[in-house]
Every structure is written in C-alpha cells, then in structure tokens.
Amino acid sequence: MSQKLVYVCEGGDCTERGSGDLFEKMRELLLARDPEEAQVRVRRYPCFGGCEVAINVTVYPDKIFYSQVTPEDLPEIVENLLGDAAPVERLTGAVQPDVEEMVWMLLDSPY
Amino acid sequence: MSQVDLEARIPNNVGLREDKRLLRALEKWQPAFIDWWKDTGPSDFNADQIYLRTAIGVGKGGWAHFDYVKMPDYRWGIFLADPVVDRKIHFGDHIGESIWNDVPGEMRNRLRRLIVTQGDTEPASVEQQRLLGHTAPSLYDMRSLFQVNAEEGRHLWAMVYLLHSYFGADGRDEADALLERRSGDEDSPRILEAFNKPITTWLDFFCFTTFTDRDGKYQLAALAESSFDPLARTTQFMLTEEAYHMQTGENGVGRIIHRCAELMHAGEDPRKVGAIPLDIVQRYINEWASASMDLFGGEDSTNAAESFASGLKGRYREGDGIYKDPKALEHSYKAEVPEGDHMVEKEIPLRRAMNALLLDSYVADCQRIVSRWNRDLERQQIDFRIVLPSKRFNRHQGIYSSACFTPQGELVDAEAWNSQREVWLPSQADRDYVESCMVAVREPGKFANWISPPPRGVNDQPLDFEFVKFH
Ligand code: FES
Ligand SMILES: [Fe+2]
Ligand SMILES: [Fe+2]
Numbered sequence: 001m002s003q004k005l006v007y008v009c010e011g012g013d014c015t016e017r018g019s020g021d022l023f024e025k026m027r028e029l030l031l032a033r034d035p036e037e038a039q040v041r042v043r044r045y046p047c048f049g050g051c052e053v054a055i056n057v058t059v060y061p062d063k064i065f066y067s068q069v070t071p072e073d074l075p076e077i078v079e080n081l082l083g084d085a086a087p088v089e090r091l092t093g094a095v096q097p098d099v100e101e102m103v104w105m106l107l108d109s110p111y
Numbered sequence: 112m113s114q115v116d117l118e119a120r121i122p123n124n125v126g127l128r129e130d131k132r133l134l135r136a137l138e139k140w141q142p143a144f145i146d147w148w149k150d151t152g153p154s155d156f157n158a159d160q161i162y163l164r165t166a167i168g169v170g171k172g173g174w175a176h177f178d179y180v181k182m183p184d185y186r187w188g189i190f191l192a193d194p195v196v197d198r199k200i201h202f203g204d205h206i207g208e209s210i211w212n213d214v215p216g217e218m219r220n221r222l223r224r225l226i227v228t229q230g231d232t233e234p235a236s237v238e239q240q241r242l243l244g245h246t247a248p249s250l251y252d253m254r255s256l257f258q259v260n261a262e263e264g265r266h267l268w269a270m271v272y273l274l275h276s277y278f279g280a281d282g283r284d285e286a287d288a289l290l291e292r293r294s295g296d297e298d299s300p301r302i303l304e305a306f307n308k309p310i311t312t313w314l315d316f317f318c319f320t321t322f323t324d325r326d327g328k329y330q331l332a333a334l335a336e337s338s339f340d341p342l343a344r345t346t347q348f349m350l351t352e353e354a355y356h357m358q359t360g361e362n363g364v365g366r367i368i369h370r371c372a373e374l375m376h377a378g379e380d381p382r383k384v385g386a387i388p389l390d391i392v393q394r395y396i397n398e399w400a401s402a403s404m405d406l407f408g409g410e411d412s413t414n415a416a417e418s419f420a421s422g423l424k425g426r427y428r429e430g431d432g433i434y435k436d437p438k439a440l441e442h443s444y445k446a447e448v449p450e451g452d453h454m455v456e457k458e459i460p461l462r463r464a465m466n467a468l469l470l471d472s473y474v475a476d477c478q479r480i481v482s483r484w485n486r487d488l489e490r491q492q493i494d495f496r497i498v499l500p501s502k503r504f505n506r507h508q509g510i511y512s513s514a515c516f517t518p519q520g521e522l523v524d525a526e527a528w529n530s531q532r533e534v535w536l537p538s539q540a541d542r543d544y545v546e547s548c549m550v551a552v553r554e555p556g557k558f559a560n561w562i563s564p565p566p567r568g569v570n571d572q573p574l575d576f577e578f579v580k581f582h
Contacts (some may be wrong), residue, residue, distance in 0.1 A: 005431055011354040015175065016570070043431060046332075047354035049479060060433070096486075102479040106472050107433050109426070111442045111461055 004040045004081060005060045005107075006030070011047025014054040018071075022055055025071050029078045040081050048103050050095035060107050062087070067094035115168040115190075122188030124169060125272065136275050137189075140286055144267070145183055147290045151238045153260055155245070157183050160580040161257045164355075164570070166190055166265065169348050177570045179580065185261050189272045191344035200338045202429050202437045203422040210340045214277050218421055222339060223278055225423060227285050228302055229330060229346075230270030231292065233263045235306035236319070238294035242309070243316055246549035248559035251568060252313070254578035255359045258569075259320065262352045269345045277341065304507075305402050312545045313562075314367065314387060318399035320360025325476060326406040328353050329427065329469050336425025361480050366563040368392060368484050372491040373563065385548050386561045389488075389495045394537045395545075396497060397518055400477060401505035409509040410446060410467035411459045419465050426465065427472050436461070444468065449514035449522055457510075466509075474502055505536065553581075 008014075008023040027042050034040055048056050053067035057077065064087045066077065079085035115124045120138060127134050149157060160179040167176045169190050180186075198210045214222055237260045247253035267289060274282035292299045295307045305323060310316050331353060334346040371381045371389055381388045408415065418424040419439060426434060436442055444464035447454045459467065481499045488495060501520030503511040515528035518535055537545075548561045556575025558564050568574050 003432070005433070010351055012175070012351070012358065015351070041431075046328075046350040047357075049476075051358065096483070098479050098482050102475050105475050106427060107431075109434050109468075111434055111436050111439065111444075111468075 003038070004062065006040060006042040006081065007045035007048075007058045007060070008042065009046075009048055009054065009056045010044040011051060011054075013051035014047070014056060017054045019055045022057075022069065022071055022074070026057070026074055026078070029074055030081070033078070033082050048095070048099065050099045053094040056095065058103060059087075060104070063100075063104050064092060065095055065100045065103065066091040117167055117186075117188075121268075122167065122186050124190050127189070133276055136283065137272070140271060140275070143287070143290050144187070144264075144271075147234065148183060148237075148264060151234075151241060151293065152264070153182065153237075153244045153257055154241050156253075156257065156579075157181065158582045160582070162254055162569070162572075162576070162578045163258055163261055166262075166348075166352065169193060182257060182261060185264070187261075187265050187268050189268055190348050191341065192347035194340065194344060198340065200422050201432070202336065202419065202425045202434075202439070203338070204420045204438070205338060205422045206437055208338075210338050210343075212340055214339060218339070218423065219278070221418065221421065222342070222423060223274070223281065223285065225334065225418070226270050226273050226342065227289070229334065230267060230274070230285075230289050231302045232306055232327065233266040233270065234289060235292075235294045235301035235303075236260075236310075236323075237263050238301075239306065239308070239310045239319075240316060242311065243313065246313065246551050247553075248313060248550075248562045249552050249557060249564070250555055250578040251558075251565065251574065251576075252363070252562075254569065255363075256316065257579075259356045259359060262356070265352070266349050269349055273341060273345060303406060305406055312542075312549055313363070314392065314395050314545050315399070317360045317363030317367065318395050320356045321364055321480065322360070322396075322399045322403040322477065323406070324353060324356040324360060325473060326403045328357060329407070329473050329476075332427050333424045333465075333469060336429040338422035361483070362565060363562070364392070364396070365484050365487065366565060367561060368497070369487055369491075370561060370563040372488055372493045372495075375493055376491050381561075382544075384560055385550070387545060387548060389493075389497070391537070391541050391545065393497055394535065394541060396481075397500045397504065398536050400500050404470060404473070404502055405506060405508040407470040407473065407509075408466045410470065411457075411463050411510055412466050413463060415465040416460070416462035419462050424465070426468060439465075446510060448510045452522065452524075454522060470502060474499070500535075553579075 008026060009019055030040050030042055050056050055069045057066040057069045069091055073091060076088045080087050163180050164175045164177050165186050169192050200206055200208045200210055243256055244253055271286045274286045292301050294301045300307050310319055331346040331350050335343050337343040367387055371386050374381045374386050439461040442461040443458040444461055444467055446457050448457045477499050481497050485496050500518040503516035503520045504518045506512045515523050515525050517523055550559055552559045555577050564574055568576050
C-alpha cells in the first residue's frame with residue numbers, strides 16, 4: 001500500500017478539544033494539493049486510547065503518532081505527508097509506547 | 112453534512128419529518144420505550160437532575176452537549192454518521208458492487224438477526240445495572256453510570272430505527288420484543304447469556320464497561336464495515352459514544368487499583384479500611400475478561416464466514432484498505448487447539464476465522480489497559496501485577512471450551528482446575544466482601560474509600576461539581 005492513511009481521533013476527549021474542526025481543516029489542506037486522495041486519505045478514528053494527550057492524529061503505514069495537535073500544526077504535518085519535510089518531531093512521543101504499538105498492531109494485518 | 116432536526120419529538124438526522132409512516136411508527140414506539148425506562152431503568156433516580164451529555168449531531172465538533180436533565184426527559188435521538196459518496200462494497204464476495212441502501216432479500220434474516228442481537232444487549236445492560244445508583248461511590252461516578260445507561264438507551268433507538276425502517280412488520284415485532292425481554296427473566300431472558308446476570312457492585316460495573324463494552328466496540332466496528340449502508344453509518348456513530356463507556360471502565364478499575372496500592376504503600380491493610388485487595392480485583396478481571404471473550408463467538412465459525420462473504424460484517428477498519436486479501440480466500444489462520452491431553456496446531460480457513468481475528472484485536476486492546484494499570488502499581492512501588500487471562504481460560508464458547516486451562520493458558524485436567532477455582536475466579540466470600548464495601552457517597556467532591564478520585568471532572572468541571580442534583 002503506497003497510499004498513506006491519516007487518522008484524526010473522534011473519541012470523546014479529542015472531540016471536546018476540537019478534533020471535528022481539526023479533521024475538516026486537515027481534509028481541506030490535503031484535498032487542495034491531492035484532490036483525488038491519490039497519495040493520502042484522511043479518516044476519522046474512534047479513540048486511540050491516548051485521550052490524556054488529545055488531540056491525537058496518526059499516520060499509517062509510516063507509524064507516526066502525533067499528540068496535542070492544534071490547527072496551527074497542520075500545515076507542517078501536511079508538508080511531511082505531501083512534500084519532502086520530515087515528520088513533525090515535537091508532536092511525537094507524548095503517548096505511552098504501548099498505546100502506540102497497539103494502534104499499529106491493529107492496522108498491521110498479515111492477511 | 113446531513114441536516115440535524117433537534118426540534119422534533121425524536122431528534123434525528125435521518126429526515127424523519129418527511130417520512131410520515133416511519134415517524135408514526137416510531138412515535139408509537141416512543142411511549143413504550145419511556146415506560147420501559149421507568150420500569151427497568153435506573154431505579155429511583157428519575158426525578159433527579161443529572162448533568163448529562165446528549166448527542167445533538169454527528170461528525171464535526173460539538174456533537175455532544177452537556178446540561179442538567181431528568182433521565183426520562185433525555186433527548187434520545189437517531190443519528191447516522193454522514194454518508195460517503197459512491198461507497199462501494201470493499202470485502203467479501205460482492206466486492207466492487209454498490210453498497211446497499213436497502214436489504215437484499217436473501218440477506219434479510221441474517222441481517223435482522225445481527226441487528227436484533229446487537230440491539231438486545233443495549234437495554235439488557237441498563238436492566239443489569241438498574242440498582243447500582245444506590246451505592247454510587249460519588250456523584251461523579253453516579254453521573255457516569257447514568258450517562259452510560261442513557262447512551263445504551265440511545266443505542267437501542269439506533270437499532271430500532273433500522274428494524275422499523277427496513278424490516279417491515281417483522282421489524283416492528285422485533286422492536287417491540289426488544290422492550291419485552293428482560294435481563295435474567297426466566298421466561299423471556301435477554302439473548303446473550305452474559306447479559307442475564309445482574310451487575311450488583313461497582314467493581315462488576317467497571318469490569319463490564321472495560322471488558323464487555325469493549326466486545327461491543329469490536330462488534331460495532333465490524334458492523335461499521337457493512338455493505339448495508341444504514342447499518343454501517345449507525346454503528347459508526349455508536350462507536351464514538353461507546354469510547355466513553357470503555358474509558359469509564361478502564362479508569363474505574365484503574366482508580367480502584369490505585370486506591371488499594373496507595374493504602375498498601377502507606378502500610379495499611381486494604382481489607383481493614385473497606386478498600387478492595389488486588390487479588391480480588393484480579394479474580395473479577397479473570398471472570399469478566401473470559402466471559403466477554405465468549406461474546407465473540409466460536410473462533411472457527413461458518414456463520415462468521417457467511418457474514419463476511421455476504422458483506423454484512425467486515426474486519427476491523429476493513430474499509431481503510433489495510434488488508435492484503437479483501438476476499439479472505441487466500442490465507443488461513445493458525446490456532447493451537449486442545450486434543451486429549453495436549454495441544455495441536457489447526458489451520459482455519461481465514462473466512463471461518465473472522466471471530467478469532469476480531470478476538471485477537473480485542474485481546475491486544477485489553478493488554479494495553481492492563482499494562483496501564485501495572486504502570487501505576489510500579490509507580491507506587493507495589494510488586495503485585497495484574498495479568499490479563501489467556502484467551503483459553505474459562506471459555507464456554509469456541510475452540511477452547513472443551514478443555515480446562517489455567518489463566519496462563521496451560522492445559523490442565525478438570526480436577527486440577529476445580530481445585531484452583533477460588534484462586535482464579537471470585538468466591539462467594541469475595542463477592543460478599545466487595546458487596547460490603549459498596550457504601551453510597553453523595554457529598555459533592557467526596558469518594559468512597561475503595562476508589563480514588565479521577566484526575567478531573569467530566570466536561571472540565573471541578574471534582575466537587577454537583578453532577579447529580581437530588582430533587
Ligand atoms: S479520545 Fe482521542 S485518543 Fe481517546
Ligand atoms: Fe451500546
Ligand atoms: Fe456501551
């Protein structure tokens with residue numbers, strides 16, 4: 001799968017912190033540069049289990065787990081998704097490693 | 112985005128105003144629902160003001176609204192996630208065809224059974240928990256209980272909407288029957304066994320929301336992939352609410368463990384001060400985790416294969432295109448199964464192993480929670496560690512149900528198992544003790560001694576907020 005998948009959490013805590021608007025904005029930014037979703041698709045995800053560091057956004061298969069994301073961070077994240085920029089380091093590593101592992105485990109199927 | 116009609120008697124985003132026939136049918140069902148709630152819902156708190164979250168829309172921010180409400184006046188609504196334009200079937204035999212906005216004739220019975228089985232668990236859990244309010248350890252927890260109950264009521268509405276809209280007279284009968292069956296009733300019990308025993312203590316409630324609601328999460332996630340679009344969109348929205356229930360459980364058990372550890376650290380015996388010792392918590396976890404694993408059904412199941420093949424139930428996040436084999440015809444699933452006194456490897460064709468796959472995701476999810484609890488024990492310098500029981504332990508469904516296994520998953524004979532029963536599962540003495548800890552605490556900001564306060568109140572309210580106002 002060459003295509004990337006971006007998930008914006010829509011669980012209770014992330015929603016309370018504005019993940020609905022964040023998702024819309026992310027979608028706008030991505031569609032502006034990749035209107036057919038050929039490279040990146042953005043979807044909602046019902047709670048990653050890292051609620052205390054809401055809002056959480058993940059990138060698969062790159063396995064990047066962003067936490068405490070604000071709308072101001074989105075252009076940088078998009079630059080990594082569609083441009084040559086590196087992942088936005090300062091937004092990673094806030095969530096417990098086993099929460100992160102478990103998210104990838106659920107997405108990495110041998111079948 | 113779909114239009115949300117909040118003014119209507121039944122708030123909804125499914126255009127009920129335009130569908131007179133359906134509107135009449137649901138408005139007729141509504142009083143029966145309210146009667147059911149008053150009869151079997153949370154006992155004795157219907158006149159009190161509860162600070163509850165109500166779903167008022169889908170998708171974008173602000174689908175939830177907090178305010179004081181008397182439970183029978185709760186605005187139970189019908190909300191479907193927004194449709195995806197041009198969605199195609201993405202797994203099973205019908206891959207690439209258009210999704211269904213109606214029920215194909217040959218799927219009718221199977222689909223109805225799926226919806227009724229899911230729908231039946233929603234009111235069942237409300238009935239099971241009906242007396243818990245009386246022993247709430249705080250107003251904060253009492254509110255959480257009622258929030259969960261109210262949302263299970265809304266989930267019932269969600270399923271009833273599907274039955275009324277798409278299954279004609281049969282659907283209407285099934286919708287009525289959902290209000291007629293009763294948890295634990297001898298003549299007319301709820302469909303699934305785990306939903307027939309009363310939940311009498313808060314330790315049971317928090318284990319239920321951690322482990323049993325989590326089974327619900329995975330079932331809903333599988334249905335959210337359905338080719339029958341109204342079902343997919345309904346369950347998708349239910350998932351966002353379900354996340355709160357699981358958090359309630361995970362945090363609740365965590366707070367019980369935390370409190371016990373805190374007392375131990377201070378050199379106190381938890382038993383002498385009405386707190387719950389960790390070995391008892393472990394036995395409750397063993398019981399609830401194993402019972403919840405049974406809800407996934409058999410690991411080798413032709414029924415599951417058919418639901419997948421026909422496009423009714425997919426794998427977790429199937430629609431995101433993360434699977435290599437969307438027809439699930441090229442692979443098999445390897446499981447170790449008991450044969451006499453040893454284990455042998457068995458290959459199950461992948462389609463028949465759909466329940467097993469879903470169960471594996473569930474187990475990983477539970478493992479994460481247990482690790483979180485253990486991190487807290489470590490921080491408090493307590494040596495005890497909570498262990499998630501093996502998926503073989505104490506099973507009454509599926510490939511492990513024919514033999515006896517320890518919580519670590521070792522095969523043992525029945526005699527050995529029975530001799531350890533009270534080490535592994537709650538004894539009557541455990542239950543009596545836990546029951547004795549259940550004392551009501553109703554002063555805002557105060558908590559019973561067996562549970563720690565949460566870090567913060569709901570909706571950013573302070574902990575001493577009056578989450579319940581008694582009339
Ligand atoms: S609510 Fe977003 S991670 Fe839980
Ligand atoms: Fe539910
Ligand atoms: Fe639930």
